[in-house]
Amino acid sequence: MSATTIDHSPSHAAGEHGHHDNYLVAKKGISSWIWTVDHKRLGIMYLAAVILFFIVGGLAAIAVRTELMNPTKDIMDADAYNRMFTLHGAVMVFLVIIPSIPASLGNFVLPLMLGAKDVAFPKLNLASFWVYVLGAAFFIATLVTGGVDTGWTFYTPYSIKTSSSATIALLGAFILGFSSIFTGINFLVTIHKMRAPGLTWDRLPLFVWALYATALMQVLATPVLAITLGLLVLERTIHIGIFDPVYGGDPVLFQHFFWFYSHPAVYIMIVPGFGMISELITVHSRKGIFGYKPIAISSVAIAFIGFLVWGHHLFVSSQSALAGSIFSFLTFAVAVPTAIKVFSWIATLYKGSIQYTTPMVYALSFLFLFSIGGLTGLFLGSLSVDVHLTDTYFVIAHFHYVMMGGTIIAFIGGVHHWWHKFTGKNYNEKIGVIAAIIIFVGFNVTFFTQFIFGSQGMPRRYWSYLEQYHTGHMISTYGSYLLAVGLFLALFNLLASLRNKGVAPERWRGVSLEWETATPPIEHNFESIPVVTAGPYDFPEVRAARTGNGH
Amino acid sequence: MANQAHENHHEPHVLPLPVYYGIFGALLGLTILTYAVSFVGLPESLALGVAMLVASTKAALVAGVFMHLIWDEKLNILVLAVSVLAMLLFFGVTLMDEMSRGLILPEEGTLFKQNEDAALKEAANPPPAEPGAAQAGGKGAKLKAAAGSGEGSAAAPAAAAAPAAGSGEGSAAAPAAGSGSGSR
């Protein structure tokens, strides 16, 4: 009753060489990792890097929260505080969230899901990883050169004037952009050209659809970021004047440039999370997805509409009233495909045999947290409301609910989901679930409070605050400690499983192609080219139900 | 793989030589045309329109024939079309904002609007500027003034650390936009 049949006809090449080692041991030595073009190894390397930077960014966050415990100075002065939140934001956005799901999980799983031996351009994939490392090195360099105090958005004209090492950070982000573009190109070509026989577009796992939409945005939006940051570097070094009012330039133009990329970028961040959730919910409730086509198409629709709404970040930046009104209106449009997804997931869960596995607990957290994040986005999208809420902690809470509560939760869920595929080990389920619950609680304590004192007027990016916000900040800080505990518990639980011997039995029984290959997969993924004959969520249970219903 | 079954790269699609020379000739002709038109002295917007029309035609010839797009997979045509559309979207919407700043001026606005109005008023009565500059800077000055006013309310650290750069210089830069050259 498998969704796929493996074609063992002798005309397929891979079978010729007999027994194959798994990708982890097929080649030995450090340099076999450094120069690897195997998408699976690159995925693992990205995974390690993303987790590493998540820890770096997370420590910065803990520092920021600790400073905000009291309205007076706790551990750093105002200047250091500015640098700390910039470090946190820039690392989390550029080094963690953007590569998290696509470049790590996606890299590993995409060719497997397609029944391909590798991505279309393995060397480009390798280049993309090392370009990422180079960009990251620039970011880390700012740590020793004194830090950056502009915030991750690098708004002009302040970013032109600040004496902090913004130039290095800008170059870093510029370089990281190319890593992202390379991955995007690679994925688009892979999805278009490398699908196994029988794997038609309507049989693609929804994760692949999500990666597709993401890659599209990466290729179309990221170059604009690159040129923007390039111009800003020139602005800082030789004062070319495009964004500098002193020379007749327009600082608000920078915001257009920046958000033309960065609003699509928030979808670059979340859409892979959507794809991940579709996988988690189906596999762990043993049900076919409700509304395959709407979910698949809405990913692409989001990619499209995502390009039309960037101006909602400029509501109070002296953008024209006409532009503001149009952007406000369009912002609501983006909620439609998003809502389609959420409702479809809930409909999928309905009457499914929900298994409260660790990945499922993350998926359920996602549904709860992302819904709050998305709905508060609508508050912010209404122009007149946003005038009050903008630059307050309400915005901070909004985007943490979508980025952390959405993408990061989906990412962690995905790591648990595919951990066995990656490593052949099973982590401890009980601890996994406990960690997921601690994360959920810690997250809400940290950020829900921020909605409250944000709507009461606490501005963002401030080192100190009025006494009336003290309790809120304190609760939020304690929440962040709890969150950190949960995250470390989850990480230790995963790492601890690596000490187990041998290959553990597989627990989830998924049916898309990545489950068909060996665990851990062999170096070339499949012994022979698979031929796909059914959809990605045709679980035995689903088929049984279908025949039972007389279909 | 079903999606590339139709292709057969063993038989490359070769165009006859005269096609290449013909296209090159057309490109040269169009270049001379646009060069010549630039001396006619058309009104500015018309001149820009003509120049862009000619350039687009040239681009279409290069993309269609030299880049083989006419005979290529539809997918590649789609890539070019989508990226050009994304670019036009970027241009269109940003210009829409840049050109409509200060366009809607209600009698009684919100606080935000009032700030904008105040900035416009300031721009209308600039501090003593060089004569002759006003004419050149007129349109630019008005738009820049609107641009400057919002800066004051922008992101916290930027606003805190660079008030001079934001609302101060932004709106001050507006009249200067016209007068700068006069004093040079």
Added chain:
Amino acid sequence: MSSATNAHDDAHGQAHHKFHQHHFLTMAQQASSAKFGMWLFLGQEVLFFSGLFMAYFVFRALYPETWLHSAEYLSKTMGGINTVVLLYSSLTMALAVRSAQLSDKKGLIINLIQTIVCAFIFMVVKYFEYSAKFDHGFLPGALYHGHEFIPGRPELFFTVYFTMTGLHGIHVVAGIGVLFWILKRAIRGDFDSTYYIPVENVGLYWHLVDLVWIFLFPLLYLVR
């Protein structure tokens, strides 16, 4: 499945094409993937340049007088010559691909060399143009110190001029690099009618460089 039958390169123990990469089933799949990848790269190039075009349009709209007057100080003739040079190089590049398609090694080499020579001519002309601007103090932003009267914000015009032509110039230089690489491989005899996708892709890149110039020329040089 069509792919299974197409996979005759792999099948039946026949020899692989020398440049067939293992993870592709067929040479056709490999070529079509490479080309699609190249087009995506070009798509991203379009958006990369779009930021500069955006700046051009915004500031032209804000300072129309500046644009009219500043453009007078660019040499239409030099720009025109460079346009013709690039168009010719586009022709030779297209012919180079055609030669490769016909397994005409000599034609391929000759056309590639012509393309490279054109690229160099372009850069030399550019050098003379740039040095003339430098002499007059027509430099971007804060560096501007021109003495001629230009209303409005001439420093912004020259910012736009230098960033646009500069980025384009960088692409020309990179193009020279990849053209040499292709030339080397052509001389080695890598390309024939069964395998010429690298020539084609470099060609696509080179045509894009030309396309950008096709727009830069009228926008910068022919404002009036």
